[in-house]
Every structure is written in structure tokens, then in C-alpha cells.
Amino acid sequence: MAKQAAKKQYALGVDYGTNSVRALIVDVADGREVGTHVFNYKAGKDGILLDPKDPNLARQDPADYINGFFASVKGALRQAAKVRGFKPEQIVGIGVDTTGSTPIPVDRDGVALAMKPEFKKDMAAYAWLWKDHTSHAEAAEITEKASRDPAGYLTKCGGTYSSEWYWSKILHCCRTSPKVFKAAYSWIEQADFIPAFITGNTDPDTMPRGICAAGHKCMYHEDWGGLPSKPFLAGLDPKMADLRDRYAAPAIPADQTAGHLTAAVAKKVGLPAGIPVAVGAIDAHLGAVGAGIKPGALVKIIGTSTCDMMVVPMTGKELDVPGLCGIVPGSIVPGMYGIEAGQPAVGDIFNWFTSHLAPAEFTAKGDVHVNLTKAAQKLSPGQSGLLALDWNNGNRSILVDPLLSGLLVGQTLHTTAPEVYRALVEGTAFGALTIIKRIEECGAEVNEVINCGGIAEKNAFVMQIYADVCNRPMKISRSAQTCALGAAIFGAVVGGAYKTTEAAQKKMTGVKPTVYRPNKAAAKIYADLYPLYRALHDAFGTANAQAKLGHVMKELIAIREKTRK
């Protein structure tokens, strides 16, 4: 027994989400969790700094990231210490994932400007959270200029550059907060900021930059020699050009070592110094790894928002899929193309409804989601006559347009709150189906859908609707913490426990026995509803589309009447 325990190897994954950071210690042999701890960010509302005058603004305090690392890792180690034979020395490697694109302006030494007293009150100096949409004008400008550039910068990010991404945010800062822009020697993605900090490798000129954020968010691609050219950046603003030089190329995948844990950080959390730390990546991508992504398997991370991930072997021609957020070599599983898509609000839409439009009947007692679900579950597909677009926070895939909004159609004088709630769930499912269809149109077959994230874990009602709307079985990842597990997998790889990501995944990931299978009758009705969703989608989401919508309300009523009979 003692000998066996001595051989044990563990990996640490640290997963930075939108509102909190989670540390997770897993057994590299089978992915079994032995210790975890969550630290909720302190700044702002649920960790997000907001501006009541501008619903597009969402920033974070980098101090929360640093304090969150210490607190979450210490907490996870405390819990693991209860496991017989566990010793901190058995942790062979550390992996990190974060939200993204969440660029942080830093000084010449890689210190976040927000942590310097002179910028304490300047929101532009903080981390620009992925869901900050203040830069939509700049995104449109970048899209316009990049589309005219012969380098083809947009071919790998679906043809449209997003307001959520690196260059849009930096350009917006350049235009609106010149003081911060001038003081920022470089801008660092959160996924690179954390490994840099814990390995002490904080010089912006030399710190490793992960291919995942670089490729999906920063228009980095080897086809055009890395980041966009200096003339291109200067065309946005002459002051932007120098940023290209302060960026270590080439960007590298997460199976590479970013550095080793510094003595100072190690001491603070109670780990030995020198543990190898993997290059950071974006949470969704490592979530896909933790969920067991492989060719043919679509991984959906369903929480407040949704990320959809695929990997495609690097054989033959690289895919260009219009409307997806990115296709980047090695961004998910090293050695394969990573494809990313997503919906910018899913659980957030349900939460919006329960916070603002659910009557007392459903909020007075117990959990409002449970109460509404109970009532909504009794409804048949089509019975309400309602149809919703899932764009309350814009559309990421396949329209890549933050300047869109929610839409609900089909209301009568009898429409109830559970009916609207169900329609909102169905709207997000139609959005999910639209992404699957686009991926398949472009030649990547989707043979399997593995779901993870809070909603996939907990919400059978939503998952059954997804199965029915998409008319495919919905599998659920075995781990409830796929992002942190994915990070730990790369910790295991850089720590030498496995030679390849695939080998680590094979041992450390899996799906649950419960699978949501499509109900035939429901799937048939949703197949009638989807063209109506698509008609709204195309009419409202495409600039100059000539649409016929005169049939939409009538068909919704006809389906409703048929269902009620």
C-alpha cells in the first residue's frame, strides 16, 4: 500500500471562469478528483465591474486573478490532504485555463496597470472581460479593413472580427482612453497572464503566448507570419503598430511548458517550487479536452454562455467555415485543428428571465428555475405558439454580430411565464442546431455530441430539449469540472505523466452512462419549427436579406392548434 501511494501522481488544473476561479487536483491515472476549491472574485457585481450607463462594459480586477490563484490552490490542497497518502510533492504539473479574449494592459514589467495606484480608478486599465462589448464599432472597422487586406486575416475566424476580441478592445482603448493605452507596454491575454505570473516569466517581449487565445482571438496564424502585419495595425492606428514587436512568436500550444512554479508562489500555496506549468489556454478549449474531444465529437460547454468545440485532423486542406469563431491549428488538441463556435448567452437568458419577468407564483418558494421547469416540462413542443431568437447578448456563431437582440414572437393574451421560459430554452437549442448545421455544411461530420458545463450537468429539461431540437443523442461528460480537468490534463502532459494529450485524455476523461435521446414526436415538431426560427434568424441577422415573414405567425398558430388537438 505504502509503495503504491508513493508512486501516485497528481496534476493541478486551475480554471478561471467568469465569476470565480477553481483549482482541481486529479489523479493522473484516471482523472479522479481528490481536491477542489472555488474562490469567488471580490470586485464589482459577481466579480464583474459594470457601468450602469453602458450595458456593453464588463471589466475585471487582475488582483482577483492573483488572489484567486493563492486561495483556490491552497483550498484544493487542503481538501486533497484528507486523501490517504496524498502529498503536494506528488503534483507533477500545473495547467491553467481562463476566459478569453480577456486582454489585460500591462507595463514594461508585465504588471497589470490596474494594480498600480495611478490607474486604480480607470476602468480601461482593468482586464477587458470576454463579454465586454464596448468595442463593437472598432470590431466593425477591423472587419472592414481586414476583409480588404490580401493576407486573408478573417479566413480563420469566420469572416467577421468580434467586439469580444483582443484587437477590437485594444483599438477601443486607443481611441477612448489614450492615457491607459500609452501606459500599456503590451496587452496580455488572461490565459498567458496567469502562467507568466506563477512562473515569474513576466517580460511581455519574451513570455510564451498560447496559440489558443492567439489563434482564436488575436488573428494570429502562421499563414501570414503570426500576428497581423505592422502596416495593417498601423492602418487601424499608427500607435498600434509597435504592439506587434512586444509579443513572443511563435505562439505555442498547451502541451508545451510555459515555465516552472516560482519559489515565492510555491511557498505561498504550499507546493514545491519548480513544478512545470503548461502554456495557458481558453477555458472552453480545455473544457473540450476534459470532456474527451476527438475527431467527430462536438463538445458543447453549456453555462451562462455556450462554447462549441471540434477538432479536425491536420490532413488535407484546412477548413474555412464562415461564421465560426475560429479554426486554429493546435488550439485545442495539439496536432489537430481546433474549431470554436458559441452562443454568447444561454443560461444568462434563462437567468435574465427569472430575474426580471418571473411572477411571484414561481419566485416565492424554492428555486425559480426548478419551479418554471416543472410547469414548462408539462408543455408539448409547439403548444405555446411561441418562438424566440436567442440573441439577448448578440450572436457569436454563425453571425458574429454583437449588435443583435432578443426577439419573442407568438404571444397571445393567454401566454404564460412557463411558456416563455420554455420558448427561451428552445431558442437557445435552435441556435445550437444552427451551429451544428454550419459545421456539417463545411464538411466536418458531427457523429457525437458531448455536453458539459453547469446546465449539461444539472438540467435534464434543457438537455432533453437540446436532444429533441437537434435530433441527436446528447451525452454528458463524466467530470463536472471539464475545464479544470482539461487544464490538469496539460499539467499531466508537461509533468511527463503522458507523452500526448490523446493518451492523457484516454485515461482521464469519459462520459456518463445517462444519455438524453431524442423523442421522435418532439423532434418532428421541432423540425417544423426550425425553418421558422431560421427565417427570423436570416431576416434579422443579415444586413440586406430580402425576407418573407408573412407565414411565420400563421405557421406558429397552425402548429399550436395541431398540438393542442
Next chain:
Amino acid sequence: MAKQAAKKQYALGVDYGTNSVRALIVDVADGREVGTHVFNYKAGKDGILLDPKDPNLARQDPADYINGFFASVKGALRQAAKVRGFKPEQIVGIGVDTTGSTPIPVDRDGVALAMKPEFKKDMAAYAWLWKDHTSHAEAAEITEKASRDPAGYLTKCGGTYSSEWYWSKILHCCRTSPKVFKAAYSWIEQADFIPAFITGNTDPDTMPRGICAAGHKCMYHEDWGGLPSKPFLAGLDPKMADLRDRYAAPAIPADQTAGHLTAAVAKKVGLPAGIPVAVGAIDAHLGAVGAGIKPGALVKIIGTSTCDMMVVPMTGKELDVPGLCGIVPGSIVPGMYGIEAGQPAVGDIFNWFTSHLAPAEFTAKGDVHVNLTKAAQKLSPGQSGLLALDWNNGNRSILVDPLLSGLLVGQTLHTTAPEVYRALVEGTAFGALTIIKRIEECGAEVNEVINCGGIAEKNAFVMQIYADVCNRPMKISRSAQTCALGAAIFGAVVGGAYKTTEAAQKKMTGVKPTVYRPNKAAAKIYADLYPLYRALHDAFGTANAQAKLGHVMKELIAIREKTRK
């Protein structure tokens, strides 16, 4: 004093609404109210018989009409008795208005089938309330057949025959309830049923039929010799043709006498027998009379639904206005064309929202409408980024289509209940403006808008938005009971107190000193929003329209951002 009191003359108006009946006794000299009483119908929910399986069904119990007459008139007389010198003998005439089209199947003697034991349980035997929409398929069929008929039956009702109207309902009964259809010797509009009952003139073959319901709801017009021809009715169903013979032509206006109060009814309520009773008319039309309608003045009755009325002097060519519910000689003010339009749900939409989607914050204490209004009043036009179509109960004018539904666009993750509430109010105001524009397009100038009904009376918030959206002053009728007052005006005319309706109106009606005047800044923003409303209106409301809607969400966001700055 005693002599003066002895000369006093009063008129009684009896106003049958959707949920209750009101009797009103007024001084014919100045319209002053001396006694009133409301009787709430007993049957069903708020007086309406519903079918949980079919939201389109809405029926009423004719027994409520009869019991309601007795109770309301007795109550009004009780109250008037407190006025010094008042005597029931001073009532010179009685007028009646009702909802419509609300046809009632009756036997050979004019007795409502629903009041006979053998039909007690058959919903088809009851009164088919105006807002019953079960007959939409029949309405479409009638529209289709009438549009091909050279008689031009649809030219006076806006080109589309409604599911709310007489022949649609009768044809639906013929198709779905043959037993009731066979037992029905004739079908009588509620507006004719009440005068028939209280004057004892109940023979369907000879009882007077009012031009108001006949012209606006039953395709009655002198141009084609009254009701549609027997071949046309037989073309709908051979069994329908005979109904044309069981209908006394010509239909006549409300300044004519329908008969005199029977001794039995008089005794029951405490009035002398023999008082002249005016021909009945539809509530909205008499409401317009009570509000002081005259050429150039649009009267809006704003309650659960809205009716819009105009009168046009009978000089020159008769107007044909596409999309209005009807243009009928003498239907409002005898001697002028009466024009009717409307919105099938206004207050009903606000009530739907407060019943189903208002959170506890607004429902827990006090009146939910007051609470939401307080919050919604603080918002500027355009600030929410929301836009609503007011079609939760279909669209009467200018689309004449019950198979439409509500629509809300512009939701974010921050959209609040007061924002939605305000957007719904604005949606109904845009609907109101669409009607005004259509009337003016067809050559009838709208110089003045006089509002009445519950919302006009009580809701300054809604009325200010109507003023701002329509960019016109909104006047409010002096009387809060314009329908009952309009009925009383015709009571005064048939009772000999005045020679003409206009002369009676001049003395008995007026507007309040308070006028809602448009705010210039608000009107400017609404002028930017209206084209977006209209784009949705035309796209969803027109069968084969090619619409461009890609700008709608973007312009709503742009207006929102401009307003918030």
C-alpha cells in the same frame, strides 16, 4: 322651483360591455348624470364562457343580458331617486348599445336557444361574443368568396371579412354544431336582441335591425340591396340562404324608434310602460356619439380593446378605406358615413403582462399597473431598445387578420419589466398611429382626437405616450360613460327632446379641460421608431411581402445608445 323640476326631462342609456352592463340616467339639458348602476355578468369568467382547450372561444349567456337590464336600470333609478324632484316619469326615451358583432341564435319566437333547457350545455347555443375567434377559417373562406363576387361585398369593410363578424360565426356554427344551427330560426345581434326583448317586438322576421351592426358586421349595404344575396349565402352553405328572408330590411339607424317599453318589463324595473326605445347600436359607435364625434374628429374608445370612429358628411363619393372595419351610412350619426376601425387588444395586453410576467417587486403591494407605470414613466422613449407589435389578439385595423400574434424585439440581458410594459404601451400607440395614417391616406382629415373609455379616463401615462407617438393633442371626453351617454342621446332623440342627433350632442357632450399635448423631444424619437414598427408590421402582417429587417435591431440599439448618452 317646483315648476322647473316638473319640466325636467331625462334619458336612459343602457350600455352592454364585455363584462358588465351599465344603466345611466342623464339630464337631456346638459348630459349631467343623475343615476347609474353596473351589473356584472354572472356566467363564466368575468361574464365570458371560455374553453380551456381553445383560446379562440368566447361566449356569453343571454340570461345575463336580460337579468342585467333589470338590475342595472333598477339600480340607476334608485340612485336617481335621491336627486331632488326626479321622477321615473320624466324619462322620455331609452337607448341601448351593446358589444358587436355578438350574434345570438334564436328560435322562431326570438327566444335565445341558450335559455332553452335542451341547449343549456351547448356552447354554440350561447351568444358568440365579439372577441370569439373560432371562425377564422370561415372568415377566410367568406373573404375569398366575397372578393370574387361582383357585388363588391367587401368594399365597405376594408377588403377583409373578420372572424369576429356575424356570417363567419354563423357559418362556423353551421359547420361544427349542426344541431344548434338547425334549431336557430334566425341570428340576432345583441344590439337588436335587447330592444326586441324590452319592446316585446321579438319576431325575427319583423323586429327592427340596426344599421350599425348590420352595416359594419353583416355585409349589409343598400348598394347590393341589403344583406348579401341568397345565392352568395348558399355558396357558403345551402343551409345559410334562408337566413336572408328572416331579417327585416331595411336596417335602420339609432335615431329611429324600435318600439315601446312593454308593461311587463316596465313594471319589473319601475318605469312607466310605453317609453320609446331607440334602435340599438354597437357600443363603440354610441360611445363616439357620447364623446361628441363630428366631421374631422376621431373618437378613440380605449379600454381592453380600442375602437376608432370617424364620421364623414354624405357629400360626394363614398370612401373605401382598405383595412378599416367598415364604412356605413348612418351607423354612428344618422345622415353621415360612419367609419370604424380598431385594435382588438390594448388594455388586454397590459393586463396580460401584469397577470403573467410581472415580478413580485411590482405585484406584492398596491396596484401592479400603478407600480409598473411609476417605473416606466421614468424611462425615455427609445431608452429600452425595445419595440413591440400589439397583436396578442390579432390585428383588426389595418390588416383585419386574427391569425397574428404578439412580438417583442430588442431584449438584452438587462431588460426590465417596466421596460417591457412601456414597450407594450408604445406598441399599442404605434398601432393607433397606423390607423390614423390610413384614414388620412384615404382622404379623411383627422383634425382632432377625442379619447374616452377606461384607459383614456384614468391613465395619464398611456395617454401622454399616445400624444407623443401620434404627435397630436389627445383630448378626453367629459363624460366617463360615453357609450351609455351615446345611448341616452338616442333615447333623448326618440323621446322628442331633440330633433337631431347633432343638436342633442351639442348640449349633452363635451371634452375635459385637460389635454395631453405632445412633447417635442419624445415625438422626435418616436418618429424614428415608427418606421421600425412599420417594417415589422408590414413584414409579419402581409402574406407575400418581401421585407428587409436587417436594420431593425441595429437601429433600435443605435437609438437606445443615443438616448442613454
